[in-house]
Amino acid sequence: MSELPPKTHNLGALSQELIAKGRHYYVPNYKPREMILDHGKGSTVWDLDGQDYIDLGSGIAVCSLGHQDPDLLAALDTQSRKLWHTSNIFFTEPPIRLAEKLVESSGFAKKVFFSNSGAEANEAAIKLARKYAADQGKPPEKRNIISFNGSFHGRTLATVTLTAQPKYQIGFEPTPAGFIYCDIFNDEAAIEALVDDSICAIFVEPVQGEGGVMPAKAGFLKHLRALCDKVGALLIVDEIQAGLGRTGTLFAYEQDGIKPDVVTLAKALGGGLPIGAMLVGDKAADVLQFGTHGTTFGGNPVMAAVALASVTKLATPAIAANVKKQGDALRKGLEAINAELGLFKEIRGRGLMIGAELVAEHAGKSGDISELARKEGTLVLVAGPNVMRFLPPLVITDAELAEGLKRFKAALMKYKAGIA
Ligand SMILES: *Cc1c(COP(=O)(O)O)cnc(C)c1O
Numbered sequence: 001m002s003e004l005p006p007k008t009h010n011l012g013a014l015s016q017e018l019i020a021k022g023r024h025y026y027v028p029n030y031k032p033r034e035m036i037l038d039h040g041k042g043s044t045v046w047d048l049d050g051q052d053y054i055d056l057g058s059g060i061a062v063c064s065l066g067h068q069d070p071d072l073l074a075a076l077d078t079q080s081r082k083l084w085h086t087s088n089i090f091f092t093e094p095p096i097r098l099a100e101k102l103v104e105s106s107g108f109a110k111k112v113f114f115s116n117s118g119a120e121a122n123e124a125a126i127k128l129a130r131k132y133a134a135d136q137g138k139p140p141e142k143r144n145i146i147s148f149n150g151s152f153h154g155r156t157l158a159t160v161t162l163t164a165q166p167k168y169q170i171g172f173e174p175t176p177a178g179f180i181y182c183d184i185f186n187d188e189a190a191i192e193a194l195v196d197d198s199i200c201a202i203f204v205e206p207v208q209g210e211g212g213v214m215p216a217k218a219g220f221l222k223h224l225r226a227l228c229d230k231v232g233a234l235l236i237v238d239e240i241q242a243g244l245g246r247t248g249t250l251f252a253y254e255q256d257g258i259k260p261d262v263v264t265l266a267k268a269l270g271g272g273l274p275i276g277a278m279l280v281g282d283k284a285a286d287v288l289q290f291g292t293h294g295t296t297f298g299g300n301p302v303m304a305a306v307a308l309a310s311v312t313k314l315a316t317p318a319i320a321a322n323v324k325k326q327g328d329a330l331r332k333g334l335e336a337i338n339a340e341l342g343l344f345k346e347i348r349g350r351g352l353m354i355g356a357e358l359v360a361e362h363a364g365k366s367g368d369i370s371e372l373a374r375k376e377g378t379l380v381l382v383a384g385p386n387v388m389r390f391l392p393p394l395v396i397t398d399a400e401l402a403e404g405l406k407r408f409k410a411a412l413m414k415y416k417a418g419i420a
Helices: 013-025 070-080 093-105 116-134 156-160 188-192 222-231 252-256 301-314 317-341 368-374 398-416
Strands: 036-043 044-047 052-056 107-115 144-148 179-182 199-204 236-239 264-265 275-279 344-350 353-358 389-390
Touching: 044 317, 052 398, 093 107, 093 116, 093 275, 107 116, 116 144, 116 236, 116 264, 116 275, 156 344, 179 398, 188 222, 188 344, 199 222, 222 236, 222 252, 317 353, 317 398, 368 389, 368 398
Parallel strands: 144 179, 144 199, 199 236, 236 264
Antiparallel strands: 036 044, 044 052, 107 275, 264 275, 344 353, 353 389
């Protein structure tokens, strides 16, 4: 246990210079912490001044294999010395191999479209759903898309409109038409009331990430599957955060016993490099015909080579076993801390996607606690103002997790003692 008061962390001259320049030159849409991260290994990262941090956020569910994974490094090294980019006018080997791997692992998909990010994968899925309906002769007013309160699907104009949280949309109106929100996630009656033949797709996260780490309840995705089938709509599962092993299976929807029509991936797919994917099942596999959609960088061979190494490793039983083991340990560790400090009203999630919701008295303080944790040497995320969010690398070791929890507890003790 660290001693009170908080560790003093002196920023060196270079860190200070860079932070000042970052604040000066960047559009102020982010609020980066007072440090310059410099390198990482496994589940630990270091700043320029030599301070180490246990990484319990994986750069928001991206670095699922930790930092400097040897297989990812080897894939990057090999492909980076061969060919960097060709555009989609030409075939290259890595994205073909990656598409094959994704289709064969998915159990439903027939075809894949590669993007550069999660938002672009969802943007592709929105366009696919609209075109699917159009091909069936449905007019634009019968091409509505439903999403759930608390969802997060991206920041482009269409995906932020799909994101059913007003805080992300305010000031960006007029937003695109054709999006309908279901006010209550996990409520059968609420969604049933909205579904008719004017709906072309339902988007759902198997575990809502940004919205507070809220898992879909047992049977809910099955219910959505049945509703979609009834009206001929596509069930689109956004696995950008929950997918690729994080919740204990390669795809989170596997645990719900359904076959989606479309699944979107990004974040962990490239292990730290930008790549997204849209996986499409039978029904809509051929909707996006020549010329209907595209992107310059999507399926770039360097990204795809690293992503193939990433998916191959994330699909192994060793990863699933570690997710189970460390997920249990993380949950137990947080429960033990909470038994002592009483700050959380609920600890929830699946696998290594865990949220700890603050009790009413401490509502709104997740950001302060995350910053205190950083000062103690552990990086934790928030999911809104009331929930601490933990998304450690899926390869985190016993020792790293124990140290991360120890530092997090020290931060909570300081928070309680009022030393912020
Ligand atoms: C992060 C995220 C996105 C957006 O991905 P970007 O790569 O940031 O565009 C979409 N959906 C979910 C569930 C996410 O967590």
